[in-house]
Amino acid sequence: SGVFQLQLQEFINERGVLASGRPCEPGCRTFFRVCLKHFQAVVSPGPCTFGTVSTPVLGTNSFAVRDDSSGGGRNPLQLPFNFTWPGTFSLIIEAWHAPGDDLRPEALPPDALISKIAIQGSLAVGQNWLLDEQTSTLTRLRYSYRVICSDNYYGDNCSRLCKKRNDHFGHYVCQPDGNLSCLPGWTGEYCQQPICLSGCHEQNGYCSKPAECLCRPGWQGRLCNECIPHNGCRHGTCSTPWQCTCDEGWGGLFCDQDLNYCTHHSPCKNGATCSNSGQRSYTCTCRPGYTGVDCELELGSHHHHHHHH
Structure with a gap:
């Protein structure tokens, strides 16, 4: 036309x-x-x-x-x-x-x-x-x-119909030859696909408008490239979602069992030696003259008893 x-x-x-x-x-x-x-x-x-x-x-x-x-x-x-x-x-x-x-x-x-x-x-x-x-x-x-x-007609003989639009069905203007030219932030055949935030993870992130990065379940962070660990994971990390890989010194499903109680809590007193013995348990080896679970008691060894005949 x-x-x-x-x-x-x-x-x-x-x-x-x-x-x-x-x-x-x-x-x-x-x-x-x-x-x-x-x-x-x-x-x-x-x-x-x-x-x-x-x-x-x-x-x-x-x-x-x-x-x-x-x-x-x-x-x-x-x-x-x-x-x-x-x-x-x-x-x-x-x-x-x-x-x-x-x-x-x-x-x-x-x-x-x-x-x-x-x-x-x-x-x-x-x-x-x-x-x-x-x-x-x-x-x-x-x-x-x-x-x-x-x-709305373009091309060498006005035979190409093109109507610019900026709505759900496309975001483009028309070039002189009738081809579409996407508005900034859009791509695809009819420019209806948003271009996500630069660096947004291809599988774990997506977007509904340009320059955003929405995370799929199990992922977090600005670029959706950080996994979300198991709910309740205390001292642990993940490489895939819902894992709880324990940090050193921690055990159990939620990595909340202390495998290194001695270092973290120093329970033994009076110069005693502390040994870890599994989750949240430990043993104190007392120095001479001390007793008790944590070697907190002093032995009464310096009291002399006189026996009368």
């Missing part, structure tokens, strides 16, 4: 005459009929296959045509099409004299034609206007033209 645009710029008819050579009375009240059709090596009569458009009376004899893009939008003239632009065309522009206000063909005298030009050739889709000037014996017409795609 696209539109052929024709910008009429200036028409010169200094002597104010018709194609027949007869002068217009009182002057040539000039309007234009435009016919756009498929390429013909020799432009011949027949239907205007790409469309046709007429203007109101634009001036008398010689005049410049003012730009009217803000007003009724008559100039440039619009010839829309909804097929693949073939890249070639034929264009016929006729200038007519209107004695009255009725511009219909049947209302005009048969010799009301002022001039007729016909061009043909190739024309690529693009923003640039092509300027042209055609001169006949008594008249001159300056104009320019171009073909542009309609909104």
Whole structure:
């Protein structure tokens, strides 16, 4: 889908005459009929296959045509099409004299034609206007033209439909050739896949919007690359989730059984020697003169008892 645009710029008819050579009375009240059709090596009569458009009376004899893009939008003239632009065309522009206000063909005298030009050739889709000037014996017409795609249509012949979007179904804009261009933070065929936080673990992390990193069960940390140990694991670590691998000196399912009670708690008193003997248990070897589980009691060995006969 696209539109052929024709910008009429200036028409010169200094002597104010018709194609027949007869002068217009009182002057040539000039309007234009435009016919756009498929390429013909020799432009011949027949239907205007790409469309046709007429203007109101634009001036008398010689005049410049003012730009009217803000007003009724008559100039440039619009010839829309909804097929693949073939890249070639034929264009016929006729200038007519209107004695009255009725511009219909049947209302005009048969010799009301002022001039007729016909061009043909190739024309690529693009923003640039092509300027042209055609001169006949008594008249001159300056104009320019171009073909542009309609909104949401792209490519060399306006055949690629693309509507930019930024919603659940995609996050992209359209390139001139109609290909998608993802908005920052998105990837995938329709740019509907978020790009997670850089470094987010491929298996254990995921995201629902760009630059986030949500952890799957069993994983934690900014990049979801740290495992979560078994619930209740006290003195232990993991390399896969829900493990509890005990730190040195600890035992039991939750690594809460102290295998190194002597070092951690120093229970033995008075210079006694401490030996670990399994989970949370220990033995104190007392120095001479001391007793008790923790060698906390002093032996009464220095008390002398006298026996009387």
